[in-house]
Amino acid sequence: MSVTQSVIVPAYKEKLNIKPLTTRLFAALGNEGSKSTELIFVDDNSQDGSVEEVESLQKQGYNVKIIVRTAERGLSSAVLRGFYDAQGDYVICMDADLQHPPESVPRLFDSLRENPFVIGTRYAPGVGIDKDWPLYRRVISSTARMMARPLTVASDPMSGFFGLQKKYLLEAKEDDINKEGFKIALELLAKLPLPNNGEKIGEVPFSFGVRTEGESKLSGKVMIQYLQQLKELYVYKFGANNLILFLLFGFVLVTYVAHQFYSLVF
Ligand SMILES: Nc1nc2c(ncn2[C@@H]2O[C@H](COP(=O)(O)OP(=O)(O)O[C@H]3O[C@H](CO)[C@@H](O)[C@H](O)[C@@H]3O)[C@@H](O)[C@H]2O)c(=O)[nH]1
Numbered sequence: 001m002s003v004t005q006s007v008i009v010p011a012y013k014e015k016l017n018i019k020p021l022t023t024r025l026f027a028a029l030g031n032e033g034s035k036s037t038e039l040i041f042v043d044d045n046s047q048d049g050s051v052e053e054v055e056s057l058q059k060q061g062y063n064v065k066i067i068v069r070t071a072e073r074g075l076s077s078a079v080l081r082g083f084y085d086a087q088g089d090y091v092i093c094m095d096a097d098l099q100h101p102p103e104s105v106p107r108l109f110d111s112l113r114e115n116p117f118v119i120g121t122r123y124a125p126g127v128g129i130d131k132d133w134p135l136y137r138r139v140i141s142s143t144a145r146m147m148a149r150p151l152t153v154a155s156d157p158m159s160g161f162f163g164l165q166k167k168y169l170l171e172a173k174e175d176d177i178n179k180e181g182f183k184i185a186l187e188l189l190a191k192l193p194l195p196n197n198g199e200k201i202g203e204v205p206f207s208f209g210v211r212t213e214g215e216s217k218l219s220g221k222v223m224i225q226y227l228q229q230l231k232e233l234y235v236y237k238f239g240a241n242n243l244i245l246f247l248l249f250g251f252v253l254v255t256y257v258a259h260q261f262y263s264l265v266f
């Protein structure tokens with residue numbers, strides 16, 4: 001049976017998560033689903049034993065591979081690299097750290113049969129973002145989400161759990177896509193030539209889990225990259241509208257100061 005669907009996992013120093021992710025994913029896909037699915041880790045030269053871990057899983061019969069990049073770094077560019085390398089017509093991206101439940105992947109693939117783009121959303125009845133997130137992380141997340149509102153109808157464009165029909169990626173010019181930062185779903189939602197003006201998006205609710213192994217790579221630099229990306233997307237979508245940009249950055253500044261204040265006081 002040929003591969004029709006691909007799961008792409010950007011990974012940096014995630015050795016301890018590779019095996020549980022792989023075994024849970026293929027168990028969730030079942031016998032039939034596993035035959036038509038490949039799993040690709042895109043690792044930025046972690047040198048932590050991730051390669052050996054994947055080789056051991058290959059020997060056990062899993063259709064998994066690892067691309068090790070040495071010249072490039074970053075989450076968004078890793079995801080794109082995986083998407084372009086994927087054999088499947090349907091491609092899904094998820095984090096390595098099990099914050100995205102592998103058991104939800106089949107539902108995302110099902111949705112992709114009907115929709116050009118699918119988002120795993122944390123904003124739906126009955127699910128939620130991690131209850132253990134500190135307040136400042138919640139503030140950052142909801143501020144970031146609010147600022148993306150004018151760019152897409154997706155309820156959770158900040159999600160790193162999403163997928164698309166690959167043909168739409170191939171229709172876009174690779175150079176037009178911003179590869180910096182973490183928010184590749186938003187970038188693709190805003191820039192790919194999706195039908196219905198990008199309004200036909202599948203949404204699959206999921207509960208954002210807790211990372212138990214390794215560390216988050218979210219940093220101040222990633223937040224700055226997000227602001228640069230937002231500015232570029234606003235200009236891309238609405239033209240260089242000074243008022244919008246002014247309001248946007250005023251708001252961001254206030255949030256940033258509030259965040260700093262919170263970290264200092266608490
Ligand atoms: N190859 C590669 N992978 C990376 C890099 N930086 C991070 N990753 C991988 O990208 C995934 C997400 O990184 P985390 O460090 O776990 O991010 P997070 O703070 O938990 O953020 C997540 O939640 C956001 C929602 O609030 C998501 O938007 C974001 O994509 C990510 O999923 C993990 O699998 C991590 O190994 C990098 O430079 N290179």
Ligand SMILES: [Mg+2]
Nearest residue numbers: 097099211216
């Ligand atoms: Mg994480």
